Amino acid sequence: MNAVILIPARYQSSRYPGKPLVGLKGSTGVVKPLIHRSVEAARRVAGVSGVFVVTDDERIADACLPARVGVIMTSSECRNGTERCAEAQSQLHEADLVINFQGDALLTPKHFVEALIERMQRVDVDVATPAIRLRSSEVRALQAEEAAGRVGGTSVVTDSEGRALYFSKRLIPHLPAGSLDGEMSPVRLHVGVYAYRPSALTAYAQTPPSELERLEGLEQLRFLDRGMPVAVVDVEPPPFALRELNNPEDVAPIEEALASAGLE
Template identity: 55%
Template sequence: MSTVCIIPARYASSRYPGKPLATLRGATGSEKTLIERSWRAACEVADFDAIHVATDDDRIADHAKSFGAKVLMTSTEARNGTERCAEALEQLGDDVEIIVNLQGDAPLTPPWFLSALVAGLRADPDAALATPILRCDGETLSALKADRAAGRVGGTTAVADAAMRALYFSKEVIPFTGSAYADDAPTPVFHHVGVYAYRPDALRAYPTWPVGPLETLEGLEQLRFLEAGQVVRCVEVAAQGRKFWELNNPEDVPRIEAMLAEMGLP
């Protein structure tokens, strides 16, 4: 039984058309596209038996093949990355134990996040999927609040129960805290890292479930699992000195490039 990483990528993003092909400059001045950086992040993970880019766009497919990625072509009907992964799974056969969805807008995802994610799903037999959460420091919390104040849809936050089962995910900053925090101080807010590890049966069922009001309001695909009564395991991960941010809007490009430079990532 294998663990497969799928990187879903679409060109027609409503907030950032062509986002997978946007270029990011690294610490050495080298420019690589978002999809290539996400694929290279996946290649650092020893737990993966195979890595595929799943897309419905020939431009993304041709570019992914140019840097050595395997590509699975999917339909234009997929409404989000999870549905695209479900389509891709049907091309992979029945010997897949875990499918990891590394969203194509998360090039800063460290390999230990993904290894911890796979281990977390295996440790919780009742969970349909697992997803990482990262405790915000004061600097990250301020950045999340600044996005919301400016009317930008930025990072997602998560709340979980004592057993680390997800209670809710939101584009708002939750839970509320009116306290001030130093840049390097821990806060009670968790940044959701947009990566998922699914069990095959749950992933196959996902497209058949109705899109509920919470998923519709928040625009967050993982809420469909909660609205369907599925157990979502949150896996707390540690930054270990790495910065993390997703590319949600064009304004995120300089922020991520600054993080690449600060961490010395090429």
């Protein structure tokens, strides 16, 4: 299977403009832009034939030159990373599988992506994405975030075959009394990495955003609204805290995680 990783990256972020160019210090003190670190993380994945940054901004394209990574330019009209991947795939050579590796998710472990590639060897789904089971203590922390009016992550529920029933920025499913008494909770945290067959990306681009997608702010809900199954692959969490670069205050904990993981 010819799998290609695409890293969507945009300069204009409402919460953190220019974040792909933000410098992040690694375990040895070397500072590299976020986009470089995302490329390095993608290159650690086994079983892929290429890695490309997908952007509409020349500043990001120029910043990619030292990383010696291919860049695919797309329209500024793309509303999310999946639309950007859909537009970019026409420039790929006979890809069987397209991986959407989020440009701000530099801490994504390689085994997350490798598990998706393995799952997509089966032909029963056209889209796959990973999730991790949360400890009860982690759910309580998310509940506190939710009570304070902050979004702490995206949760997912599935059917008995592991296909997504729904994704939400609220904690799902409902947790009755006693649900968090054990060490592990019933809650699964969705990790924003996706594997698509090219036909799924084409169908996505031809489908307008759904009401649920707009309300939740979750691009993957468009697949469910269209009736396309999304396989959710359970993966083991890494020994360090997963965190995306969404706000300036995320820099310090991400640098701590880079040091903990020994990433230069």
